[in-house]
Amino acid sequence: MLGRQSIYIVEDQNLVRAGLRALLAQETDFAIVGEADNGRDAIQAIPGLAPDLVLMDLTMPGMNGIEAIHTIKRRNPEVRMLVLTIHRTDEYVHESLRAGADGYMLKDGTHDELRLAIRSVLGGKTYLSPDVADKVIHGFLVPGRATASAGGWEALTLREREVLKLIAEGHPNKAIARYLCLSIKTIETHRSNMMKKLNLHNASMLTSYAIGKGLVDV
Secondary structure, eight states, X not given: OTTOEEEEEEOSOHHXXXXXXXXXXXXXXXXXXXXXXXXXXXXXXHHHHOOSEEEEOSOOSSSOHHHHHHHHHHHOTTSEEEEEESOOSHHHHHHHHHHTOSEEEETTSOHHHHHHHHHHHHTTOOEEOHHHHHHHHHHHHSXXXXXXXXXXXXXXXXXXXXXXXXXXXXXXXXXXXHXXXXXXXXXXXXXXXXXXXXTOOSHHHHHHHHHHTTSXXX
């Protein structure tokens, strides 16, 4: 691995993880030193492996990527973090960057873009996919825009947003509880709290809201 920069992959979908591993294995200056399908395992493994960069998904079982980024950066500030996700809404981008992410790339990007993003972040730069960069810049240039448009969304916790996405995808409470490693009662509480905060009264309304926020594909 002399002269090669090390990468750790955190992604809960086996096929996506295998694809990333195969793609990056073609690069002579990269070396995959480990992988995990959830944030908690990544947090435990990264100090011992000391990767140069972590590729981080956001939606995962147990602990979401934003929480993982925050913990990893706090414990290992020298590790560079590149988010690789389907989420293109302002809120996810801003929260990832606030948590300590050094780059944010969408999963519908090309292989060439992924190589560029990785090399940019490893080179000490911040990388944003073109589709989200304009939103981020506009958000900073127009004061009060985020506050004015956010509504009840800002009141939701990260866990509530995860539950909202899973509800909108059609998963029942039992499946959501199993995926997030929580009790069914906890999921029901999150669901009830979301409905109160958003003033929505059933799963259909929650689904419509989630689609409007770009949490799920239509």
